[in-house]
Amino acid sequence: MSQPSDQVKRMVDRRDGWRCARCGASLESVPGSRHHRRPRSHAWAGLHLASNLILLCGSGTTGCHGWVHANPAQAYERGLLVHSWQYPRDQPLHISGRGWVLLDDEGGWTPAQTPNDTEGNNHE
Template identity: 60%
Template sequence: MHNVENLILLCGTGTTGCHGYVHGHPAESYEAGWLVHSWDDPLEVPVRSWRGLLLLDADGGTTTVMRTFQPDMKAVA
């Protein structure tokens, strides 16, 4: 199903780049939300991204479920 909430942009083709990686590693990709089983509702499957876990919506937006760790830069300085 090619609805907005079921699509992410990946480089490459089905055999190259990130797109190839996703299809070449299905277990990891389902766990990360990069692939969605046909029986799952894509609106309820979080996607792992550099920003953290996100839920995609039907309008092309996202809701953050869990942010990726951001170090406290004041503590580093």
């Protein structure tokens, strides 16, 4: 499957409130896209699960979506990207206006603790 299902797209859009997860911009007024936290190049069965998808303004080369791809070290620190050996559902993500959260595969989220310094992930 090359794209998430319409159901997953709706879950992600609703969960993220039609806003960019990084900057909080309303995607009703600026263009946006769904971003895979564990990149598409890491082909795996969970690629299109809701925990692996977030809304970002811009495309893969513009806006916050472009920023993620141009600044991978910072994106990994904030959970906007996850490594190939990690399961996105288990990796905290910093979302604008919510702070640190864990995303689930049913289109929900729960508050998460701030990653600690020893993991190299300390970020507000």
